[in-house]
Amino acid sequence: MVLGGEGADGTGYEPSGRDAAMDRTLAALYGGAGPGAVGEGGGREGGLGGSAPRMARWLGDIRTYFPTSVxxxxxxDAIDRLGLSALLLEPEMLEAVEADVHLVGTLLxxxxxMPETTRTTARAVVRTVVDRLERRLASRTRATVTGALDRSARTSRPRHRDIDWDRTVxxxxRNYLPEYRTVVPERLVGHGRAAHGVKKDIxxxxxxxxxxxxxxVHASVFGAVLASMRSVSTRLVVFDTSVVDLTEQLDDPVDVxxxxxxxxxxxxxxxxxYCQSRITRPAETVVVLISDLxxxxxxxxxxxxxxxxxxxxxxxxxxxxxxxxGAPAYDREHAAALAALGAPAFACTPDLFPEVMAAAIEKRPLPVPEGPAAR
Structure with a gap:
């Protein structure tokens, strides 16, 4: 793109070989004609008619010449700028694309x-992304939330059988008596009676x-991970102008x-x-609203x-x-109003989410990131 295309555009350099192929691939998207307009020999042709086979080849080319992130x-860009979403309704197109969260959003x-012939392929693409996210996020989420639940359940006046002797020692x-080679426990640390039941409603x-x-997409994965933990009861509600409770489907985030x-x-x-009507233990409940407000x-x-x-x-x-x-668009007036109620509204990455949940469970200040969306 820097060196230019046909005629070298005055740069004195005409790409050849792999460079020329990369240049054609980039020009197909950013040169104004669109991926569907690349001819068999690499020349440009007008229009998108009959473009699916060429688009599939273009998808293969960019995977050959560029790393996954690019x-x-x-x-x-091809989907958003050139209006090619309809092509994703064809199974052969879905098999050629690189699956990511943005693509899942488009498919949803x-x-x-979608025609019936495409649904199976679409589910396979979504499954690939969901499985990748679960591998990345599940272990840390379970460990962080479990630790927070354990800490929130500790008590300084445990029954004898509930004493955590390691933490108590x-x-x-500082109360160690060397002459008796013992520790005098001024403060006992243990777990409450409900330690083995459902501790929190999320x-x-x-x-x-x-x-x-x-x-x-991310909320469905986290919902499934949390639902797999016996110590929490998890409910997932999605909404636009209507409200749908998807809790019964939480065993499979793809179904969600x-x-x-x-x-x-x-x-x-x-x-x-709706969420408020389902709360039965307010002191043990965490409500997470995910919205641009x-x-x-x-x-x-x-x-x-x-x-x-x-x-x-x-x-x-x-x-x-x-x-x-990155930083989302959101209603700043509503975010400020929530902050005034003691509920700061902020953007959260998937990697930060387990820490946010741990803080909410332990009823301590949330780890609000710095930035324009941290209100």
Missing amino acids: VQVMQR SLHQA RANL VLCVDQSGSMASSV LFGTRLGGGTDINRALA YEGGIRDEMLGRVAAMKKSGVQFVALLALSDE
Whole structure:
């Protein structure tokens, strides 16, 4: 792109061999004609008619010449800039693409229009991304949340059989009496009686409007991971202007994702009303609202519900996004209003999410990242 294309554009350098092939591949996307307009011999042709075979070859070319991270960017540009989403309804196209979170979001927005022949391939693509995310996030999430649950369940007045002797000794080392070679335990550390039952109720309330696609993907994975833990009860609710409870599908995040309907409006108040109606142990409940806060419902009622939940003892977390895509667009007025209620709204990466959940479970300040979205 820097050196130019046909005629070297005055640079004095005409690409050849692999450089020329890379140049043609880039020009197909960024030269104005589009991937579907690359002819058999590499020349440019107008229009996108009959472009699927050429598009499949182009997808293969970019995977040959560029690393995965660049391939994903180029695919995203091809889908977003050139309006090629419809091509993803063809199985041979899906088999050629590099699967990533953005592609999953696109497929979910299209899945209602998918022909039956494409659905199996689409599910396989989504499964590839979900499995990759689970491998990356599951172990750390379980370890972090389990540790937080254990710490939150400790008590300084345990029954004898509930005493954690290792932690009790460490907490009282300054009381060691060398002449008796013993530690005098001034403070006992142990677990409460409910240590082996369900310790926390977690409600993930996820905005499924089109702009939240990556957040929906990550939330479904985290929901499945949390649901696999016996010590927490997890509920997953997705919403636009309607509310859908997908808790029964949490054993498979792919089923969860295909149960969503990306796009449409947003009624946060209605979603929070549903979540609020399902809370039975407010002091042991964490509600995580994942939304850009562009409310189409009744704003004052939404804020009133948040205030009521917090007053009852619910730990309320507002995430403007749950993704790696950088600072999101969001309603700053609503974010400020939540912050005034003691519920800071901030964007959260998937890697930070386990720490956010641990802080909420332990009822300590949330690890709000610095930046314009940390409000």
